[in-house]
Amino acid sequence: MPGSAPRPLLFLDVDGPLIPFGPRPGPYPAYPVDAAHGAGGNPLLARIAPRHGARIAALPCEPVWATTWGEDANTWISPILGLPPLPVLDEPEPSVTDDQDARAGRHWKTRALVARAAGRPFAWVDDEITAADRSWVAGHHCAPALLHRVDPAIGLTDGDWTALARWLRDPH
Structure with missing residues (x-):
């Protein structure tokens, strides 16, 4: 559709939300x-509910993978x-801002995903999102953003999927 806005991005962590x-x-x-599909010798992959794939595809x-798994997320x-x-959201090269972010309680992904979004609406699903991440995104990203924290002991639930679908349908 000419002139339509691009769809929002979904930055998805693996450890915690999916595993x-x-x-x-x-x-x-x-x-x-x-x-x-193999498991690459990693027994944790058996914790991934295959049904999550259809839910991701339906959103x-x-x-975008936002995980330390990097390209391995596509392999496994x-x-x-x-x-x-x-x-894949690439892990940034170490820089002076890493220490500033760590001292402020921000995740390494925060700056990287705001840069990757480049003004587009996005949802970020992770188990390590903090109030410092929320504050930084609110002050440095001009479009709507949903920072959705998942309990790592449980992973993504039906309630999480419902909240994501609702927000992604109308991120304004």
Whole structure:
């Protein structure tokens, strides 16, 4: 559609949102990892619910991996989810701002995803989002942004998917 705005970005972390970890009562859910998808010898990949792929694909957004998995997310995680390779938010080169961000309680991803969004609306799904990240994004990003924190012991829930879909349909 000519003249239409680009879809919002969805910056998606892996550890925590898609791979639950940390203290929790009882065992983690486990899903079979198809031999065709492999697991790269990583038993944590069995914690990824394959149904999350259809939920990501159904969202009105452009998904981007925002994870220390980097391109490995496309090698190991996209196939489990039934997704094509996704763009990856690159971890920035170390700089003087890293120390400033760390002292201020900001995540390394905060500046990088605001730069990548370049004025587009975005949602960021992560288990490490802080009030400092929210404040920095509000002061440095001119478009709407949803910083959605997920409990890492549980991972993405139906409520998280509902909140994301609602916001992405109308990010203003």
